[in-house]
Amino acid sequence: MSAHEVPAEGATQPGDGSGPSGNGTEPILRVEGISKRFGAVVALRGVDLQLNAGEVLGLVGDNGAGKSTLVKIICGFHQPDSGRIFLEGRQVHFRSVEDARHHGIDTVYQDLALVPQLPIYYNLFLGRELTFGGPLRLLSQHRMRRLSERYLDDIQVSIPDINAEVETLSGGQRQAVAVARATRSQVKVLLLDEPLAAMGAKESSLIIDLIKGLAARGQAMIVIDHNYTHMFELCDRLNIIEQGVVSLDTKVADTSIEELTSYMVSQYRKQVTTGREELSEAGR
């Protein structure tokens, strides 16, 4: 396997310039030693990773490995217990999602973060509504409707009616709305937490094309998905997250689905064996 195991300290690699605009050595996003616990649960224990300019980085790992938690820390939703985040080489502290968004980070959350009772166009502008009337912040409904319609047309997402409540949409349509919201404005880093879950084949290919289109324009992004076929199609590089740490960092070109699968299976076997040993030790 040409992919190398990441050493415990510092996953930093030289910028490999894999993306179209990856000419500098400074990655667009770098996180160092990010840890996070929720009560007794340790979700992340010192994650290091970097995202180069124009690169699509894939995160894979078991359920509960900490992928979503990492995304929610990068986008300002959670505060890390320790660790540092660098955006274009400068250290940043995001106090809120809004704060991170102002710095150019936008997210498609695993739970989509849509409001079922609101129409599609309001969901597309949730948290970033267009307003008039100064401090009164009255809604520019017509503008939001028009822009939503135009944008969904542009990216060829077919939605029956922009005024329809999200509640009446299918799972795939909802996902498309969530992806559309995050990709509508220009961002430096796009975080996509399972943007293909709940999608049928047709809808998946639509979102995959959308992501590829963004990648072709040099959009840097982190994508999470459990489907290796999709990941190999979309990503330039893959990081495997295991129990809250990045355990493997490899370029897609240097590996294969079979190789990664057998790696995951061997890791799984190792866990099972250690688990058994621990059990039998406890039994003594």
Next chain:
Amino acid sequence: MAEPATLVTGGPPAGPEPVPPPAGRAPRRLPIRRIVERREAAIFVVAVGLFLYFALSTTAFVGYNNFVTLTQFLAPIAVIGAGEAVLLTAGEVDLSAGTAFIFFPFVFYYLTTNEGLPVAAAIIIALVTAALFGMLNGMLTTLLELPSFVTTLGSLFALDGIMEITSNGTQFNLVIPGAGGSILGLYSWSEVLWALGLVVVVYLILHRSRFGIHVVASGGNLVGAAEAGVKTTRVKIWAFVLCSTISALIGIVDASRLSLLDPGNDGTTEMFYAIAAAVIGGTALTGGRGTIVGAAIGSVVLGILYDGMYIKGVNAYWFQFILGAAILAAMVLNVQLRRAAVRHWRSLRR
């Protein structure tokens, strides 16, 4: 822990996929459908039906004097109901709003009569106090993560207690001389005009402002709204502030009209009517859906029922029972009609 093999789900899932509808604009919705689709449609029909019933079956119902009585009865319900509609939409409730409606006129009375403050200054101070009271409700609820049913039940009793202590349980006559009195409540229509103004303001806040959308989002999907960048805690706190402040204001207007402050009333009747008005108007108790127009029509329905039965001379014992049954019927009808409508439109959309 997942089986490692399931991590590789090669290829798209098998099976035919529904063909998405072709791109392009949906046809314009018919105006009649727009009206029927509105959540307020059902309660509006109920209101018109009740109005016609009492207008045709009694002689005293339609007339200047009775309309004054009717509007004076429903004005506080409409305003407190609008406040409750906002809170219910945010996924909360304020059980203390009726008590604020009764209590803050006392604050106003103490400031004008005992402290000799000008009317305007006394109103402003009373309203700021009411806003702080709402903020306390909101902070207890959001920061301590307690259900507002509990926090506002507590503040209801506390506020009622303060009222009993400070007033010593005695009634006061509230007399506001001059133009202030007329503007506040002595002119026959002033209370309903105040109510109308406040309901319009709350309508604009909930349905036309960014804050309103954030209220809906917080009540509809609290975590999702926060993930999308909505400051849900702040939004909820301000919703509590809004509810107590407008309840206090319409309370001062109502007390000025009656020229009487009665600590014997704890305001729970007004609170229950207000919540009933909001709910029969189409506001969901589960959050995420609310309509100020519906709450206003709901208060009109309650007013017509109350006043109409009074005119018909319904026996006092039966009165509460019929009122209760009618509220229940209106709620059931509204929910059922709405469900039928949603089912119908969904079947058309698919």
